[in-house]
Amino acid sequence: MKLRHLVWRELSVRRGQFITGLIAVLLGVAAVVAIHTVSIHSEKAVERELAALGANILILPKAVGAQNYYSADLNEKVMPEDYVARIAMSGLQGVQNLSPKLSLPADIAGTKFTVTGILPKSEFQAKAAWGGLAIFSKRKGCVAVNLPGEVAAEGKARGLARTRVIQDLALDEALLGADVAQGLAVTANGQIELRGRSFRVVGVLPTTGTIDDTRIFVHLHTVQEMAGAGAVINAIEVVGCCKDGATSLVDELNALLPEAKVVTIGQVIATQVSTNKLMSRLTWTFLAIIVVVGGAGIANAMYANVAERRREIATLMALGASRWQVSWIFLLKALIIGLAGGFGGYIVGTMAAILVGPQIAGMTVLPIAWLIPAAAFGTTVISLLAAWPPARRAGGIDPTLVFQEA
Amino acid sequence: MGFALTDVHKNYRRRGSSVAALDGVSLSIAAGEFVAVVGPSGCGKSTLLQIVGGLLAPSSGSVSFRGDDLYARRSADDRAAVRRANMGFVFQTFNLVPYLSAMENVQLPMAITGLTEAVQSERASALLTRMGLGDRLDHRPGELSIGQQQRVALARTLANEPTVILADEPTGNLDPETGSAILDMLASIHSEGRTVVMVTHDPQAARRAKRTLRLDRGRIMSDERVG
Ligand SMILES: Nc1ncnc2c1ncn2[C@@H]1O[C@H](COP(=O)(O)OP(=O)(O)OP(=O)(O)O)[C@@H](O)[C@H]1O
Ligand SMILES: [Mg+2]
Numbered sequence: 329m330k331l332r333h334l335v336w337r338e339l340s341v342r343r344g345q346f347i348t349g350l351i352a353v354l355l356g357v358a359a360v361v362a363i364h365t366v367s368i369h370s371e372k373a374v375e376r377e378l379a380a381l382g383a384n385i386l387i388l389p390k391a392v393g394a395q396n397y398y399s400a401d402l403n404e405k406v407m408p409e410d411y412v413a414r415i416a417m418s419g420l421q422g423v424q425n426l427s428p429k430l431s432l433p434a435d436i437a438g439t440k441f442t443v444t445g446i447l448p449k450s451e452f453q454a455k456a457a458w459g460g461l462a463i464f465s466k467r468k469g470c471v472a473v474n475l476p477g478e479v480a481a482e483g484k485a486r487g488l489a490r491t492r493v494i495q496d497l498a499l500d501e502a503l504l505g506a507d508v509a510q511g512l513a514v515t516a517n518g519q520i521e522l523r524g525r526s527f528r529v530v531g532v533l534p535t536t537g538t539i540d541d542t543r544i545f546v547h548l549h550t551v552q553e554m555a556g557a558g559a560v561i562n563a564i565e566v567v568g569c570c571k572d573g574a575t576s577l578v579d580e581l582n583a584l585l586p587e588a589k590v591v592t593i594g595q596v597i598a599t600q601v602s603t604n605k606l607m608s609r610l611t612w613t614f615l616a617i618i619v620v621v622g623g624a625g626i627a628n629a630m631y632a633n634v635a636e637r638r639r640e641i642a643t644l645m646a647l648g649a650s651r652w653q654v655s656w657i658f659l660l661k662a663l664i665i666g667l668a669g670g671f672g673g674y675i676v677g678t679m680a681a682i683l684v685g686p687q688i689a690g691m692t693v694l695p696i697a698w699l700i701p702a703a704a705f706g707t708t709v710i711s712l713l714a715a716w717p718p719a720r721r722a723g724g725i726d727p728t729l730v731f732q733e734a
Numbered sequence: 735m736g737f738a739l740t741d742v743h744k745n746y747r748r749r750g751s752s753v754a755a756l757d758g759v760s761l762s763i764a765a766g767e768f769v770a771v772v773g774p775s776g777c778g779k780s781t782l783l784q785i786v787g788g789l790l791a792p793s794s795g796s797v798s799f800r801g802d803d804l805y806a807r808r809s810a811d812d813r814a815a816v817r818r819a820n821m822g823f824v825f826q827t828f829n830l831v832p833y834l835s836a837m838e839n840v841q842l843p844m845a846i847t848g849l850t851e852a853v854q855s856e857r858a859s860a861l862l863t864r865m866g867l868g869d870r871l872d873h874r875p876g877e878l879s880i881g882q883q884q885r886v887a888l889a890r891t892l893a894n895e896p897t898v899i900l901a902d903e904p905t906g907n908l909d910p911e912t913g914s915a916i917l918d919m920l921a922s923i924h925s926e927g928r929t930v931v932m933v934t935h936d937p938q939a940a941r942r943a944k945r946t947l948r949l950d951r952g953r954i955m956s957d958e959r960v961g
Contacts, residue, residue: 329838329841329842329845329851329854331845331846333838333845334845337833337838338833640829640831644842644846645789646823646825646829647818647823647842647843647846648815648819648821648843648846650811650814650815651810651811651814727789728789731784731825732780
């Protein structure tokens with residue numbers, strides 16, 4: 329038997345005490361890890377969005393609040409597809425591209441995906457040509473956003489990921505987000521079944537780290553048929569020709585579509601940027617609370633533990649234990665709580681972030697490796713520091729006073 | 735050489751007033767003696783035992799063990815090391831660790847000393863068997879009778895093979911029959927050549943010793959040897 333055996337046995341005897349204490353520490357660490365993980369991903373997402381901006385204006389049904397650019401179309405509200413035609417026929421200058429969308433939840437082999445209907449560019453051009461109008465004409469004094477064209481099937485997928493616009497898409501063709509393709513083990517030129525229809529996979533999108541990774545893109549009209557809700561859409565992404573906010577275009581779109589809500593991407597991202605700031609501030613606030621409350625909690629529990637074990641401690645001393653050996657018993661206990669709380673908190677917090685991240689922030693959240701040592705080390709240090717004074721007190725107990733108490 | 739105490743005083747200062755628990759005690763105890771310390775309640779018996787065991791520093795006077803002063807220029811951890819190597823305590827209330835089995839309680843002093851697992855379990859089971867508890871190795875203190883608990887405590891005291899046993903009212907919580915069995919054990923431990931110092935209220939118990947120190951109000955009133 330080693331002295332550390334004493335620690336294990338005492339932990340297992342006072343299991344309830346240990347587990348409640350551990351859960352408290354673990355949840356605190358989990359909260360910090362979860363918030364930090366989501367906020368790191370959210371910041372990355374904003375950077376990515378700003379770097380590879382496709383559309384810069386969103387048209388949404390009035391009742392929708394735009395929280396996140398990538399998931400703006402994932403709402404139950406719809407508006408008529410007719411709006412697309414209205415814009416196309418309006419002769420509005422400066423609209424470089426339009427991408428109406430309708431999204432539906434879908435289930436393939438038990439996994440949830442989003443089916444997003446998109447309208448290929450060829451159809452507006454046809455429509456515009458039919459109407460004899462100069463859609464997508466340049467606005468005076470405006471520098472065009474450079475949109476690379478797509479040719480091959482792979483280029484199609486890449487182009488969609490980058491510009492969010494596609495040239496051609498047949499009614500039975502599908503493009504898969506990276507996660508979808510991996511989840512279903514399908515590659516380009518494969519075949520998938522969706523709500524009883526079969527689609528030819530014409531491309532797999534590169535990983536974007538956004539909710540687009542879990543989307544299946546098919547033709548808008550196919551999705552409308554599947555939804556059975558008629559010619560409706562959730563959102564229209566508009567590429568205005570100006571890189572800046574395209575404010576005058578927004579005003580004109582607003583005038584054209586008074587029943588809809590027109591927002592610039594800048595507005596959408598502004599919400600996200602401020603959410604990120606809030607989250608990173610929350611991380612620090614939480615960290616401070618955890619350190620203070622958690623540390624005080626551990627110290628308090630240790631003092632109580634030392635008090636209830638006075639007789640045991642005095643006995644160990646009578647048997648010849650040094651003060652350090654006595655203190656060490658309590659420090660080892662703190663070490664166990666710190667390591668278990670740190671690792672457990674990392675796991676729980678990361679899982680929470682992975683589960684909740686896509687819902688609240690609309691993006692795929694991945695575990696952040698460096699948080700493992702940070703959480704384990706940080707929690708252990710706090711736990712040891714908190715346990716230090718009570719451990720010292722244990723080592724300083726006068727056994728003769730304890731024996732006198734009997 | 736065993737213990738040598740010279741003019742030992744112990745005063746407790748509590749809330750302004752001072753209590754003289756020991757008031758000029760001088761005595762020596764040779765190695766291999768079996769000494770009973772008797773006297774009325776509060777006369778300083780436990781205080782004397784704790785001072786001898788290196789747990790309590792005297793207010794004045796000197797205490798030496800095997801020729802070395804226990805308190806002058808020595809830290810509490812030094813005295814812990816002396817205890818670990820040479821002394822075993824027996825308490826009236828046994829002080830077994832409630833969540834450890836009989837085996838583990840006996841292994842405890844050896845764990846403190848850092849003996850190997852093999853030596854620990856071999857010695858612990860031999861000692862418990864000697865105490866008649868060979869079939870109770872895995873029982874917790876709460877699952878043992880009072881007399882059995884004191885025998886586990888006695889086995890624990892012997893674990894590090896101490897040369898000195900310091901017992902404070904070892905039979906105080908026991909019925910006469912069980913108490914007498916424990917005294918038999920102490921006598922047999924003494925017969926192995928170990929020094930035994932036993933504080934007791936019980937004249938019957940005191941008679942088992944070869945020497946009786948009588949204390950009153952912190953002073954030695956008599957010091958009798960028999961046989
Ligand atoms: N920690 C202490 N603080 C103050 N006074 C104490 C302390 N310990 C002992 N005393 C006092 O010292 C005196 C001797 O106490 P001690 O415990 O040595 O007596 P004892 O002979 O062992 O008594 P008993 O037979 O009742 O155990 C008593 O008057 C007691 O009140
Ligand atoms: Mg006493």
